[in-house]
Amino acid sequence: MRSEKVQPIKKHTLPYNQAGKQRRALTLSVLLFVAAGAFLIPAVAQSASQVRVAFINVGQGDSIWIHSEDQHDILIDGGRLSAGPTVVAYLQDQNVDDIDLLVISHGDADHSGGLIAILRSNLPIEAVADNGRPCTTTICQTLTAETIRRGLTPTPLVAGQNLNVGEIHLQILNPQPTPKGDDNDDSVVIRVMHEQIAFLFTGDISITAEATLVANGLPLQAQVLKVAHHGSKYSTGENFLATVQPAIAVISVGDNSYGHPAPETLERLAASGAQILRTDQMGTLVLYSDGNVFWTAQTTHTVFLPLILREFPSSPPLQVRITHIEYDPPGDDVQGEYVEIKNEGGSAQSLKDWILSDKAGNTYIFPDFWLGSGQTVRVWIKAGVDDHQNLYWGRNQAVWNNDGDCAYLKDSEGVLQSTYCYP
Ligand SMILES: [Zn+2]
Structure with missing residues (x-):
């Protein structure tokens, strides 16, 4: 059992080209975990700084950017291959100069494909983490090759780990130590804590994996839920919702032939009392937390068209x-x-x-x-x-x-x- 202390990441400002050697050492300090099973939440709410979570509109797929006022950045997934340039453009637009942690929730192309563009961009990346599952698809193999080219080795995440990225505290809730053997159900599930506010990111897990999380007594309560699998009817069960008790449910979804989001899931979410926000209706969604309260904002809607990167407002920004x-x-x-x-x-x-x-x-x-x-x-x-x-x-x-x-x-x-x- 590992028993190292959680180490906050130290922010460094070396330009990417000069950062190569230091990056490897930093990677290790990012991913020092406390003992499995012991969820340590920082005991004192120290700061009133802001954390921002953006659900980037990547069409069908997921891409989530988490940013803290102390200038730390986490990216979970990058949408499909074709959405990669949209995500890179969005991060550049937000003046992200360095990604502290890149998380690949699982290997599906609508989550991992766009990350190839991130790895091929000149954005410095300090650490990569994934669900530790074997790589079978071409996209996954390309992603692995690009990760290696960067001098990075993905760290496998597993339930029970905790890590701090600056002021952002991450609890890893899935995959379980014994994997389910199903790509979606072995998605990385992360509960991000910012003092009193919790965000739950669920990848594409199904009701089967949700039941395991509930049965294992993992800390699931969260004010903001990233709805699993783009609102699939096989995810987001009543028991899970009763445990999470979300105030806001975000569905990251675009044109698709799977019937996402399913009417049954929308009904379950509505019955739970959560407000549903959808990227296909509202474009990129940004939530802010000051550690005690959180609020929403709608920004611009970024659409990647073949060969043309366009950005236009989906509706007037919230005023x-x-x-x-x-x-x-x-x-x-x-x-x-x-x-x-x-x-x-x-x-x-x-x-x-x-x-x-x-x-x-x-x-x-x-x-x-x-x-x-x-x-x-x-x-x-x-x-x-x-x-x-x-x-x-x-x-x-x-x-x-x-x-x-x-x-x-x-x-x-x-x-x-x-x-x-x-x-
Ligand atoms: Zn997906």
Whole structure:
């Protein structure tokens, strides 16, 4: 059994061409694990820095970029071969200068193919990790060759390992020490912790592998779930959802002939109370965490067309955002509870018929109200007379649970514009 301490990665700034020799040594320090089975979560929430998780729109496939404010970057999967240039362009656009850890969840082409372009790009990569399964396809063999050319050796991940990449803490939950022998079910499953906020990345596991995770008592609770296998009907079972309890469920999916996402899965997700966000409908999705709360943002939609790399907005970027919930005010909750909403856009926005709701399904419908650029409005739950900074729900019962809740803000078309959750 290994018993090394978790070592935070040291950020280094050598240009790629000069970094060759140091990279190998650094790779080892990235992947020092604590003993299998012992999930150590940093005991103290030390910082209020931000972590960003982007579900890059790669069409059918997965590609997830995790970035911390202390300048660490993790990439999980790269979409299909043809999506590789899109992922490289996205990372360059975000000024990523170095990938600390590249994770290949499993060998399927819609996850691993695009990583070939990453390895062939001039982005420095410090470490590569995979599920340790044998390589059989041409894409997998090409990926292996490119990894070797970089002087890197993939580290096999297995349930029970923990690693820290800067402030980002990763718990490896799958594959199990005894693999299932199925490519999808042996996907790397990672729970990423940023203080109180957890993100669960599930690769393409099926209900069979989900049942093993639940039965083994692995820590699965997460506010944000990357839905397994692009919303396949054979994944995301009721038991698993009851254990994870996600507030947000992200489906990374594009045109496909498999029926992803399946109506049954969408129904199970909806019944669990999770808000469903889809890359095929919303483009690249970005979630932010400050360690205590998280929120969503929608950026631009990047589409790779043969020979042409194009970027265009899929819809106007989010501008109206929930910025604060006063859920446990001094004195009476009904008198003091409010939600603060800010217009961060450059022009005034009508909130007429927008809907604010909580996890329990309580809803407030906005009156004819304009929120000016840079302006903030409070939605109080008590009764009162509306003015240009305060709106009143008119309730005589509290709304916002003291032990954790989410607020969802939808526009008049029913499109989710902002989510704000607290533990
Ligand atoms: Zn897949």
